[in-house]
Amino acid sequence: MRRFLIWAVLLSLLASAGCAGGQITQTATLTPVVNLPPTGIPDPRETGRAFLDAWKAEDYSAMYALLTSISQDAISQEEFSEHYQGIAQEAALKSLNYEILSSLTNPDTAQVGYRVFFESALAGDFRSDTLMNLSLENGQWRVQWDDTLVMPQLKGSNYLSMVRQGYAPARANIYDRNGHALAAQVDAVAVGLNPDDIDPAQADLLFAQLSELTGMTPETIQSLYADFPAGQGWYLPLGEFSIDAIAERYDVLSGLSGVSLEPYKARYYFDGGIAPHLLGYIGAIPAEEAEDYQRLGYAADERVGLAGLEKWGEQYLTGGRGGALYVRNSQGQPVTKLAEAEPQPSQSVYTTIDKDFQAVAQEAMSGFRGAIVVLERDTGRVLAMVSSPGFNPNAFEPANSNSQSLLAELENPDQPLLNRATQGLYPLGSVFKIITMAAAIESGLYTPDSTYYCDTTFKELPGTTLYDWTYDYGFGASGQLDLIGGLIRSCNPWFYHIGLDFYNQGMTTTLATMARNFGLGQLTGIEGVGEAAGQVAEMNEPIDATNTAIGQGALQVTPLQVARFIAAIGNGGTFYQPQVIERVASLDGAPVYEFKPKIQGKLPLKPETLQAIQEALTGVVSSTKPRGTAYHIFTGLDIPVAGKTGTAQTGISAPHAWFAGYTDAQRPDKPDIAVAVVVENAGEGSVYAAPIFRRIVELYFQGTPGKLYDWETTYNVTRTPSENIPSTPVP
16 A cells, blocks of 8 residues: 555646646656556556546547446536537647556556547647546446546646637638739629610720620620619629739729729639639638637638638648646646647648640530649640530638538539539440450450441340440441440440340349449548549349440449540559649749649550550541541641540430540640540530540640630630530440
């Protein structure tokens, strides 16, 4: 007993000495003392570990269950939990760990000495040595609770108090790969029109100035409010502009009636949102997350990233907050300073996209619902990511006088906030035939030279007739085709036959396995952007086999998944993780993270299989053998490309149009790219998706478009997309 008391006093003195006068920086080494309990009595260290493990996991109910009955009588479970939660919040506690230092046991009492390591988001790291008293109840050790179980300084009425060090660091910018700002804290101006107040004598000058500022023609601006009832005080938002962008015409515009110019200072997204689904936006801390952010040292009124890279990069963009953590007595006087840390500067995020290329890629999809993903074929860099319709992230800034109008636009059945590039799920249509061809050759049942007569109908399913895409257009049978020709011609019966053959031979998982080997039905691992895994179809019935083989049925994929596997085909079989972060750098430019290609695996294909697929994809767009489903779209293009059209039936509306392909220019100044395009409920893949693919290739390699869409009158000036479109039938 005397040894027990001496050790308890010694440990308490050491703890007090280490804590006195400031941050806990004990240097004394405590030699563990273990007094093993008599035979038949549990080891109190096990109860100590259980209590501390529960604290570490913030499982306060489990901690409470280990208290003595007297302790539980003194404090309710709710009060106990609130007490520990309050300590964690005040200390901005990110995590804690512990180590057991000692154990001493008497017949019915025990003590466990332990050291706790605290990590505070504001004050940094510190530690504390303390003691846990235990009593034996019904043959089990129970913890005698008091505040010193947290740290010995919290005895009596002492409490923790955090003092924040100055203001939070300014939120850092998000840039494109070339250092052009995409999101920044700037002075901006919300511009709009009050049509009832326009002075007719000033109208020409007003519309000319607004046209120069916004890029819209005067006629377009007037058409936006043409249906507004006169005299109703309608307001038309025209956009938000940095003070630099509007400076040269600000004085002229401010002198014209009808125009509204409202300056504000806030997080600003340039050009109405470049890659808005990628960048995301900031906003007030959600109520359900308030405690989590408080634990990270945030003040209740701060704004945080709520989506996209703004959310992913929160830890970099906001920097490190600073604070000093004190123990104070009941009079509020400081007893000791436990830890202190200075604020750390924020760090900028540089994306892999090119601002100008992203902007024109967004224009290339204008007027449609759908998505475009452009990857650097041989590295996995995301060079452009388009989801249409888009949205203006400036809508989420309350200081922006246009915000209410912009937020109203988000109440749209087309779901503008949905990132169709990574979260949109679609049947793949005939692009999936690439995977079916790969499975066919790798199975050993077929070779690239295997032939099949491609008729307009398929009657191998008893009692069922399926059709080739040529049937509806009266083109007649495509005739005898080898497997490469079958993909070039996108012959449905050829691939129906392969799928049914697999099923009949009991190879019901062959297509699903190959699809998963191509990365479908799983996340790509892209950082900073939410994504969906999709699903791979299984063969439960013969009709499932035929549907799956042409990319229909239950198959669901994202455009990002398709871009990743088409890049792997183009680069020789390597899967690269898609990445959108080029680097993260401090204010002095020193990088804390830099892009490096990340190999995720290889296509499980023999070289001859991959070569056959590449030959087929080249044939799809080749004008030298004009039987491919997209050859007419690519005439005159001097950039070598390969790819596959797809027309995915939805069963409820017009089909989704697909094109997925890659370039093989091998230019030192422009790395080759892989592109996936999907246009929702538009029609045939070659009519809609393939022209958009071509536009992307032209914009990337040439900087300007080279061929009008069939639905354009001039570049980026469109007719109604559904009007005057050639009905070239392709799957």
